[in-house]
Amino acid sequence: MCKVGDIIVVEKYIDEGKTLSRHSFVILNDETGEIKGLDYDIVYNVISTFKGEEHKAKKLKYPGNFPIEPEDKNIANSKMNLEGYIKANQFYYFNKQKTKYVVIGNLRSDVFNALIEYIHNLEKIRDVTCNL
C-alpha cells in the first residue's frame, strides 16, 4: 500500500497498443476523486534523471522542475547520474487496483511540502488521465 510522499515505480504497461517503459513517480494525493467522469484514487508527478549536463541546464531553467537527488547513490544498476527532477506541472491520475506498482522509498517531507506549495501556486497544469 502506498501513501502521500512515497516514490513508486509503475511497471510496464500498454497504452493504445504501445508498450511503455517503467517510470518513477512521487505520490501527491491518495484520496478518491473523479476527473472527466472517471474514478481515480491516486495522483502523482513523474521523476526524471538528466540525460546530460546540457539537459540538466535546460530543465533547471524551469522553476516547475524540482531538482532532487538520492541520499544513497548506490541504488541504480549502472553508474548513471542519479540527480534528477520532479516534473511538477504534469499530473497523472491512476486507479490503484488497475495499476501494478512497487513502493521503493519516499521524498523527504521538507522537499515534498515545498513541491506542494509550488503546485498550489501554478496557473496552468497538464493532466494525464488515459490510465483510468
Next chain:
Amino acid sequence: MNKRMKKKKLKSKGENNMDAVVMNNKYNPLNMKILRSKESTTISYEESLEDIEPIDWSDEVLSGKQKVTFKGSK
C-alpha cells in the same frame, strides 16, 4: 516561580518541541480543489513522458530490500 510551576513550564516547552518535530515530518497532501480550479489541458501518457529519462533502479531497490530517500538538490 515555585518548583511546580517551573516543572510545568519546562514540560510545556518540551511538548512544543515535540510538536515541532512532528510538524516538520508531516506530509501536506495536494489540495485537489485547488488543483482542479486551474486551467488544464489533457495530454497522452506517451506525450507526457517524451522528455523523461527513467531511472534504472537496482534489483535491491525494486525488490524492497533497499529503500530510496530523495532530498532536495542544488
